[in-house]
Amino acid sequence: MTEIVNLNGFDIRFELHGEGIPMVYMPGGFYPLEQGRLMAERLTALGYQVLLWDRPNTGESGLIFSGDNLLEIWADKLRELLHYTGLSPAIIAGGSAGGLGALYFAYLYPAEVKGLIFSSPPTDDQEIWDAMMKGTFLARAEAAEEGGMAAAFESTDGMLDFFSWSDQFGRVPQKKQQLLSMDPQAFAETMRAWAGSFRAGGFPYLAGLSDDQLGTINIPTIVFSGPGGFHPPHTAEALNMRLPQSTLVISSEYYAEIWDQLLHDMEAKSDEYFDAALVGRIDEFVQSILQAE
Numbered sequence: 001m002t003e004i005v006n007l008n009g010f011d012i013r014f015e016l017h018g019e020g021i022p023m024v025y026m027p028g029g030f031y032p033l034e035q036g037r038l039m040a041e042r043l044t045a046l047g048y049q050v051l052l053w054d055r056p057n058t059g060e061s062g063l064i065f066s067g068d069n070l071l072e073i074w075a076d077k078l079r080e081l082l083h084y085t086g087l088s089p090a091i092i093a094g095g096s097a098g099g100l101g102a103l104y105f106a107y108l109y110p111a112e113v114k115g116l117i118f119s120s121p122p123t124d125d126q127e128i129w130d131a132m133m134k135g136t137f138l139a140r141a142e143a144a145e146e147g148g149m150a151a152a153f154e155s156t157d158g159m160l161d162f163f164s165w166s167d168q169f170g171r172v173p174q175k176k177q178q179l180l181s182m183d184p185q186a187f188a189e190t191m192r193a194w195a196g197s198f199r200a201g202g203f204p205y206l207a208g209l210s211d212d213q214l215g216t217i218n219i220p221t222i223v224f225s226g227p228g229g230f231h232p233p234h235t236a237e238a239l240n241m242r243l244p245q246s247t248l249v250i251s252s253e254y255y256a257e258i259w260d261q262l263l264h265d266m267e268a269k270s271d272e273y274f275d276a277a278l279v280g281r282i283d284e285f286v287q288s289i290l291q292a293e
Contacts, residue, residue: 002033004060007080011062014053014081018044021286022087024051024078026098028120028271030162032059032171038272042279051087053078055101057163060171063178065186068193069200071104071207079109091286093117095275096231097162100207103239106217107209115289116219117282119275120226121235122205128230129204135159137195141188149180149187205235206242214242220292221246222285227263227274228252249281 004013015033017040025043027035033052040050054061055074064073078101082088092113094102099118106116123129139159144152153165153176169176179187201210221243225236233250240248252259255277265273 005081005084007077007084010056010064010077011060012053012056012077012081013060014051014085015040016085017041017050017052018048020044020047020049021290022051022090023048023286024053024082024087024090024092024102025275026053026055026094026101027275028094028096028098030055030058030097030164032167035270035272038270038276039279042276043282046279046283048091049087051081051085051090053081059168063175065179065182065190067190069197069208070194071101071197072108074101075105075108078105079112082112088112089114091115091117091289093119093282095119095271096122096226100205103217104207104209106219106221107207107213110217110219113219115286116217116221117224117285118221118236118239119224119278120231121223121239122226123230123232124203124205124235124238129198132160132162133195133198133204135161136163137191141191141195144184144188144191148184149182152184152187153179206239211242214239215244218244220285220289222249222282223247224249224278224281225251227266247285249278251278254281 002013002015004011023043025036025039032054036052040052043050056064056077067073082090089112092102092105099121102116103118106113140152198204198208200208201213202208223236223240223246225233236248240246255262262274262277
């Protein structure tokens with residue numbers, strides 16, 4: 001059942017699925033929680049209680065336009081939600097951009113994390129990241145400064161805008177009014193700061209964390225390489241070598257017998273089928289943590 005809870009003046013939309021070992025799952029992109037339901041269904045069958053949520057500035061959760069790091073905002077609000085639901089410490093899992101959120105959460109709040117799961121670290125292609133930063137943050141910042149807040153939310157067809165504002169406005173119409181009432185300069189400064197945070201200490205595909213920062217995440221971790229293309233194996237390898245307690249799974253090798261079918265399911269149905277196919281190996285990883293306690 002979907003709930004919306006107000007924590008410290010901020011609305012968070014979430015769902016709890018099943019009973020058992022607590023796990024948070026964040027899907028790729030800035031997708032709302034619906035994108036994680038297949039993953040939750042498969043995990044609950046294995047004895048997990050899965051928390052899905054709309055991250056701040058996504059889905060039907062509220063808007064926060066302050067601070068200089070979007071991933072830090074996600075982490076702060078997830079910590080509040082974990083304490084509200086009584087699920088901390090939990091296994092924290094995510095795919096692609098959801099994995100970036102999971103990684104940053106583990107960096108900021110290691111005591112809240114029993115294990116970290118990162119599927120499909122994204123590309124290190126700087127041209128792609130430049131396009132994503134422009135479409136998601138910088139083009140709207142420039143439009144706000146030049147034409148006001150209404151101009152900032154005009155159509156940007158063809159841009160890689162992860163916020164999916166039209167979908168958010170359709171879900172929660174008052175979000176548009178809230179954004180239109182913002183000071184354009186403050187909005188632009190925040191958007192530029194958020195874009196910069198992805199390269200603050202390191203690379204965007206490592207959540208902007210430096211090697212030293214990543215080295216402090218001394219938490220049992222499993223990293224799954226992605227399906228290729230935007231999620232190449234070498235970024236999973238790069239992340240794995242920087243984390244003290246990490247296990248690497250090269251997915252195309254581990255799942256060689258079903259690889260073609262897995263890629264077909266992703267293309268024909270949805271990206272969520274990739275992460276959902278990993279639940280057996282994820283369960284092995286979690287059980288190893290529990291047995292070591």
